[in-house]
Amino acid sequence: MKVPYSWLRELTDVSAPAADVAATMSVRGFAVEGIDLQPDGDAVLDFEVTANRPDCMSVRGLAREVATAFGLPLREVPSLAELRDGPTPAVSIDIERPDLCPRYVGALATVAVGSSPDWLQTRLRACGVRPINNVVDVTNYVLLELGQPMHAFDLTRLSGPAIRVRTARPGETLRTLDGQERKLAPDMLVIADAEGATAVAGVMGGADSEVGPSTTRILLESAYFNPLSVRRTSKALGLKTEASMRFERGADPALPARAMARACAILREIGAGSADGTILDCHPAPPSARRLRLRRARLAGLLGVAVPDDDVARILDALGFALTPTADGWDVDVPTARVDVAREVDVIEEVARHHGFDKIPSTFPALTVPPPPSDPRVAQARHLRDLLTGAGFFEAVTFGFIGQQAAQPFGASDDLVALANPLSETFAVLRPSLLPGLLDGIGHNRRREQADVRLFEIGARFGKAAGERRALAFAWTGAADPPHWSAAPSPVTFFDAKAVVERVALALTVPVVVEPHEADYLVKGQSAAVVCGGQRLGMVGRVAPAVAEHHGIPREDVVFVAEIDLDAAVAHTRAATRVDPLPRFPSVSRDIALLVDDTLPAATLRHTIRIAAPPTLVQVREFDRYQGKGIPEGKLSLAVRLTFRSVERTLTDAEVQTAVDAVLGAVRTQHGAVQR
Numbered sequence: 225m226k227v228p229y230s231w232l233r234e235l236t237d238v239s240a241p242a243a244d245v246a247a248t249m250s251v252r253g254f255a256v257e258g259i260d261l262q263p264d265g266d267a268v269l270d271f272e273v274t275a276n277r278p279d280c281m282s283v284r285g286l287a288r289e290v291a292t293a294f295g296l297p298l299r300e301v302p303s304l305a306e307l308r309d310g311p312t313p314a315v316s317i318d319i320e321r322p323d324l325c326p327r328y329v330g331a332l333a334t335v336a337v338g339s340s341p342d343w344l345q346t347r348l349r350a351c352g353v354r355p356i357n358n359v360v361d362v363t364n365y366v367l368l369e370l371g372q373p374m375h376a377f378d379l380t381r382l383s384g385p386a387i388r389v390r391t392a393r394p395g396e397t398l399r400t401l402d403g404q405e406r407k408l409a410p411d412m413l414v415i416a417d418a419e420g421a422t423a424v425a426g427v428m429g430g431a432d433s434e435v436g437p438s439t440t441r442i443l444l445e446s447a448y449f450n451p452l453s454v455r456r457t458s459k460a461l462g463l464k465t466e467a468s469m470r471f472e473r474g475a476d477p478a479l480p481a482r483a484m485a486r487a488c489a490i491l492r493e494i495g496a497g498s499a500d501g502t503i504l505d506c507h508p509a510p511p512s513a514r515r516l517r518l519r520r521a522r523l524a525g526l527l528g529v530a531v532p533d534d535d536v537a538r539i540l541d542a543l544g545f546a547l548t549p550t551a552d553g554w555d556v557d558v559p560t561a562r563v564d565v566a567r568e569v570d571v572i573e574e575v576a577r578h579h580g581f582d583k584i585p586s587t588f589p590a591l592t593v594p595p596p597p598s599d600p601r602v603a604q605a606r607h608l609r610d611l612l613t614g615a616g617f618f619e620a621v622t623f624g625f626i627g628q629q630a631a632q633p634f635g636a637s638d639d640l641v642a643l644a645n646p647l648s649e650t651f652a653v654l655r656p657s658l659l660p661g662l663l664d665g666i667g668h669n670r671r672r673e674q675a676d677v678r679l680f681e682i683g684a685r686f687g688k689a690a691g692e693r694r695a696l697a698f699a700w701t702g703a704a705d706p707p708h709w710s711a712a713p714s715p716v717t718f719f720d721a722k723a724v725v726e727r728v729a730l731a732l733t734v735p736v737v738v739e740p741h742e743a744d745y746l747v748k749g750q751s752a753a754v755v756c757g758g759q760r761l762g763m764v765g766r767v768a769p770a771v772a773e774h775h776g777i778p779r780e781d782v783v784f785v786a787e788i789d790l791d792a793a794v795a796h797t798r799a800a801t802r803v804d805p806l807p808r809f810p811s812v813s814r815d816i817a818l819l820v821d822d823t824l825p826a827a828t829l830r831h832t833i834r835i836a837a838p839p840t841l842v843q844v845r846e847f848d849r850y851q852g853k854g855i856p857e858g859k860l861s862l863a864v865r866l867t868f869r870s871v872e873r874t875l876t877d878a879e880v881q882t883a884v885d886a887v888l889g890a891v892r893t894q895h896g897a898v899q900r
Contacts, residue, residue, distance in 0.1 A: 226260075227283050228350045229267040231369075235287035236296045242267040248293050252577045254280070268350050278473035279561040282371030292542040292578050315379075315443060315504065320390040322508040324413045325425065327448040328389055329480040330504045331488060332379065335359055335497030337439050344494065353466075358496040359435045359442060362487050364466075371561075372446060372475065372483035373467035375415075375423060377433045379441040383419040387443070390414060396421055400428045400463070412457045413449065426454035426471040427463055442497075444487060446480040459645075474563035481505055514558040518571050521552065526572050528587045531579050539578045540571070601694065604732070604790070605682050608696055611731050615724060616706075617678040617698055622661025624684065625651035630660045633745040633771055639687045654686035658697035659745075659785050660775070663767065666699050666783060667776025676702030682790070695762075696728065697787040701777070718750050718766065721784035725754055725764045728788060733798040736761065737827045745771045752825075754788060756796045762788035811842065811869040812880050816888065817900040822851065822860045824895055833866070836890030838883050840875060843867040861900060 229242045238245060246256035246269055255272040262268060271286055279285045284298075291298040315332060319325050339345075340361040348355050353364050363374040379385075392408035398421045399405050406424070408414065414421040423429040426449035435442060455472035458464055481503070488499040524530045536554070537547055546557035558565045565571060576584065609619060627650045631640055635656030646652045655661065658681050669677045680698035687693075703713035704720045722738060729736040734756050741753035741763055751765025764786035769779045777783060820829065830844050848863035855861055866887065868880050891897040 225271045225273050225281055225286065226351045227269050227271060227286055228262070228347055229269060231283050231347065232269075232287050232290055235284060235299050236291040236294070238290055238294055238296060240294065242269060245269065245290060249286075249289065251581065252289060252293055253277075254286070254289065262346075262350060264346070266350070275473055276564040278470055278475065278563060279371065281470050281473070282367075283369050285371055285561070288543065292539060295538075295542075298542075315385040315387065317387045317504050317506045318389070319506055319508060320388060321413060324391075324450045324453045325389045325447060326450075326507070326509055326511070327477055327480055328387075328506045329446040329484050330387060330506075331444045331484055331502075332500040333442050333444060333488065333491060333497045334440065334500055335442055335491065336495075337435060337437050338496070340496075341494050357435065357437075358494060359439070359491070362490045362494075362496065363444075365490060366483050366487045367466060367470075370479060370483050370486060371470055372479045373426070373470055374483060374487060375429045375445045375467075376435050377422060377429070377443040377445065378435050378439045379443050380439070381433045382422065382443070383417040386418055387445075388416045389425065389447075390416055392421060398422075398424065399431045400424065401431055401434060402428070402463075403431065406461055406463075409460060411453075412460070413453050415445065424457060424461065424463070425449050427458050427461065427468045428465055441500075444484060446484045446487070448475055448477040448480055451475075476559075476561035477511055478560040511560065514566075516556045516558060516565070516568055516571055517550070517553065518556050518568055519553040522568060523553070523572050523575065525590075526569065527576055527579075527584050529584050531575055535579060536575055539575055543574055543578070545571070545574075601790070607731060608682060608728065611727065612680045612698065612724075615678075615727070617680045617700075620662060620665045620679045620681045621683075622655075622658070622665065622681060623651065624655055624686075626653060626655045626660050628652045630774070631656055634659055635687060639689055641686045641688055656687055657685050657787060658683055658695055659699065659787060662697055662699040662785070663772065663775035663777065663783070666701055666772075670701075670777055670781065678702075693792075694790040695787055696790055697785065698724065699767075699783060699785045700724075701781055701783040715782060716784055718752075718764070718784060721764050721786055722752070725762075725786050725788070729754070729756075729793075732790075732793050733801065734761070734793050734796045735798075737831065738764070738825070739827070740825060741765070744768070754786075756793070759792060759796070761792050761796075762786065807869055807871070809870055809872075809874050811867050812875050812877075814866045814868075814880060814884050815847075815863060816866065816884065817848075817861055817863045818891060819855070819859055819898040819900055820862055820891075820895055822858055826862070829862070829864075829891065829895065829897075832890055832894050833864070833887050836887050837866070838886075840868045840870050840879070841866060841883065842869050 232238055242259055246259060249271070250256055257270045257272050260268045273280045280289065288298050315330065317328055317330055319328055337357050337359055340355055340358045344361055344365060345355040348361060348364060351368050353368065355361050359376050363376055367373050392410055392412045392414050394410055396408045397405055398408060408421065413425040415423040415425055421430065422433045449471050451472050451474045454468055458468040458472060484503055491497045540547055540556065544559040544561070548555040556571050613619065625643065625646070631653050640656060641654040643652060662679050662681055665679045666677050678698070678700050680696065682696050684692050685695050700716050700721055702716065704716040705713055707713050726736070736754050736756045738752035739755050741751050742748055743751060743763065745768055746765040747768055751763060753760050754762040754764060765784065767783040767785055772781060772783050773779045826846055833844050834841065845865050846862060847865050850861040866884065868875055868883060888899055
């Protein structure tokens, strides 16, 4: 918001140098991006106004802050009394949607269109507004001074003396002031005459009723429009204007009548015209006053310092708040312009800003209740991060929004959560998996000549059925080991990725097994489901080349990924870790070679062996796998080492052999395995 310093001086009588004003406002929440010196010697301060302060998107709003900061009075705009007398204008106003337009003020004026005086044009240019003609310039001047958007219609170009505030009809169009023919949606609020729309409410007027050199009578509009309606309309039309920026943030519903008085006064002052009679103020549902309680103890407790009552009253009164003393503080009536003040803490912030943050001591507030226990998921995530970074992975943080096409391989189309108002097509849905973002990260690194990439992420994924779920995922491409002079690096394999999954499961104290699994985005035969207690917790496998290529990864690259549902894993976490003493008795090992189907998962075979063996079986480990000469087609030879141990005594050969015979019988019965 650019403001000429001379304008601030007119409203506040501030005498401090412009640089001092900028410094003072900066510590009160208004950063000054720069000060430009004009040819006439006036300085223009460029204030950065945050979105929550629409009341300061005007010279008067900023002047109120300056006046409060420097302890100066704020001058008022001309009163409305001069427009209350006179005949009622021969025009009617009908508000069909009071929920979208709670207030509409109109006035007729006879004008002589021409150029604005130099002082008016100079101020508009200093604020970055191009002068057009004296009528339009007056509406822009009021917009800058008070923050109230206004519009002027050429009365003779309207179809009859009736204004209707309604939503657009199906298929209705309007050529706006920028010359574009715009198709209006039925939920868009418009200002219409008897024949059709003449303006998009709160956004831009229509070209057919534009004020021009031949205009002699105008209808001035000053209204309050629903912020949400203006925001939706502005976005749908792709049309951002000075008016829409103010309305969509929340204008002052009490301001339209005062702005109308100011505009008519300036028209008369510059000799551009005068109002015809009184004004029409349609206000079907005036808003009720907002009253908040400000407690003295709460103010001191939150700021850590007691602010004198006189200072509280001085600050809030200067900012436009009305105070009524109570036993424990004040009842505070919030001005209608302050849409950002809704709670007691908001009023306390106003006191703190102008009392001075430098006067607030750096002390810790007193704890009235013990702090809540930390969410166990925080410690869990920290532990997993330490684990994966120790394994050579780098943590990635990717977007929670992804494109529809990127999401489809990783979730059912009817389960995707679409955004009602996406920023763009690439952010159309909530991610059903963490993997699309990680694959984008792999592609980003591969395009920058990084061959070995390991990324992981802990975050949320979304689905209509399951809702929001926490998950851990990783993606790995390139070498399995760091390069070393002693041997060439080996490429990452399924078993490397599976080992990381098993290490994560161990850290979560969740006993898991892997089972055959297929998914469209994974290579068949190189993927597996991670299962615990019959419930699938996740998956691990190689990404299909077509999917990898879609994320910018060369088709020939081998990329392994895994994803674990952390919320589901919590239900299977072991309550306590069991620690066994070191064994006192020796173990006995037996090696057996089994001829089995090459499609039999090793985990299934291990499960069968453990069920058939007695409790003295402490370890099952595969140590050799052979296919080739002497082995029938579709079969393979798998060598397994069985380790037995008792905690009570040394086992005999007969006991071990009995256990081995039971194992051989079970694998022969259930899997058709033959001992070689």
